[in-house]
Amino acid sequence: MKKILLLLVIFGLAIFAQEKKKIAFGPYIQQMTSRGATICWSTLEGQPSITYPDGNVKPIREYKQHTIHIARLNADTKYSYDVLNDGSNEGKGTFKTFPDKIEPFNFAVLGDTRSRHKIHKKITELIIKKEPLFVINTGDLVGNGRDINDWEKFFDVNKKLMRNIPYYTVLGNHEKDSPYYYDFFDLPNNEKFYHFTVGDALFIILDSEGKEIKEPAFISKENSDKFWEDSFKEYFKTEKKWLENVLEINKEAGFVFVFQHRPMYSIKKSRVEETNKYRKQWGDFFEKHHIQVFINGHDHHYHHAFKNGVHYITTAGGGAGLYETDMPQPETVKYKKIEHFLSINVNKNDAVIHVIDINGNEFDKITVKNRKLK
Ligand SMILES: [Fe+2]
Structure with a gap:
């Protein structure tokens, strides 16, 4: 009897070890350069629970993050990887390093993927078909960045896409400056505002959220609002100075794309004042x-708005419920209340922004010239 019990315990431990090893999120590709790549994945470590006053017990799954940085790679080259090496396909994927010279490439942009997971999934499937070099999400990836359940859904929807394509993110207000965001993503600089380059194209990601100090809450709301405003002014000065420096260092850039979560121009009546x-x-x-x-x-x-040579594009049709377009601005060129994403071809002399709806149909196209041609 004792022997049987011992065997059962050993068998149970073996199953638990196997379960622990299993990948929960990923693998997924993060920062990419022409010489290096970063691969991340998470494993399930445990399932603590929380008991609510009504007696309801909910498990809160705890994950362990894994990150590997690979260096000394060749530019513009496809590699395959396996983070498990256990004979299964679970840890396998591929990636392509960025080119180290100027040559055409495609990238995709989507935003506000936080809810309606079927829509988000459909958009990711359309993006995969375009085989972009990388993807940028303009923020509000999830409904509540401090709720692990939302990240579980996000990584499940993106399982296929992020396994093979670098995925850069912009911090949105719904991320709530969550520690989960910084744990799961591996981004350049301070991960809030950063830049990267491909050929002569410069990509700048800004943080429009600043220090999220709503948690812990202040006793007085007025004090909280004032402190937030004051600290954001300082934060904004730091970010702007950093940006000026990045633009100066990369002044030979032929294309400059800037990304941040909040718009400069809004056509949603209740948000016009904020912009x-x-x-x-x-x-x-x-x-x-x-x-x-x-x-x-x-x-x-x-x-799409245009003013003094700058195209301002709102792309936030990646899953969240659509907003009204009830106050077009004098700078407005085109708008549409529809789920969509951007597929952008960067060529030697121009960059062409294709705006594609959830049915795969292009409904707007914007062309910008290389800055060196002006
Ligand atoms: Fe938002």
């Missing part, structure tokens, strides 16, 4: 620095 504040904050910064394209999320629809 006036952001435009005042930045002034003529983007036109002065010859930024060609500014892409944001936050307003759940498509909107």
Whole structure:
């Protein structure tokens, strides 16, 4: 009898060890350069539980994050990897390093993927077909960044895409400055504002959220609002100085794409006033620095505005419920209340932004010239 019990315990431990090893999220590709790559994945470590006052017991799964950095790779080369090496396909994937010279490439942009997972999934499937070099999500990846259940859904939807394509993210208000965000993603610089380059194209990711100090809450809401505003002013100054430096160092860039979560121009009536504040904050910064394209999320629809040489594009049709387009602005060129993504071809002399709806149909196209041709 004792022997049988011992065998059962050993068998149980073996199953638990196997379960622990199993990949929960990923593997997925993060930072990419022409010489290096980063691969991440998570394993399930345990299942603590929380008991609610009504007696309901809920498991809160705990994950362990794994990250490997691979160096000394060749540019513009496809590699395959296996993070498990256990004979299964679970840990397998591929990636392609960035080119180290100027040559055409394609990348995709989607935003506000936080809910309606079927829509999000359909958009990711359309993106995969385009075989982009990388993907950028303009923020609000999930409904609540502090809820692990939302990240479980996000990584499940993206399982196929992120396994083979680098996935860069912009911090949105719904991420709630969550520790999960910084655990799961491996991004350049401070992970809030950062940049990377491909050929002569410069990609700048800005943080429009600042320090999220709503948690822990302040006793007085007025004090909280004032402290947030004051600290954001300081934070914004630091971010702007960093941006000026990045633009100066990369002044030979032929294309400059800037991304942040919140828009400079809104066509949603209740948000127009807020965007006036952001435009005042930045002034003529983007036109002065010859930024060609500014892409944001936050307003759940498509909107293209143009002013003084800068294209302002809202792309936030990746899953969240759509918003009204009830207040077009003088700068508005085109808008549509529809789920969509951007597929952008960067060529030697121009970059072509294809706006594609959830049915795979292109409904807008914007062409920008290489800055060196002007
Ligand atoms: Fe948002």
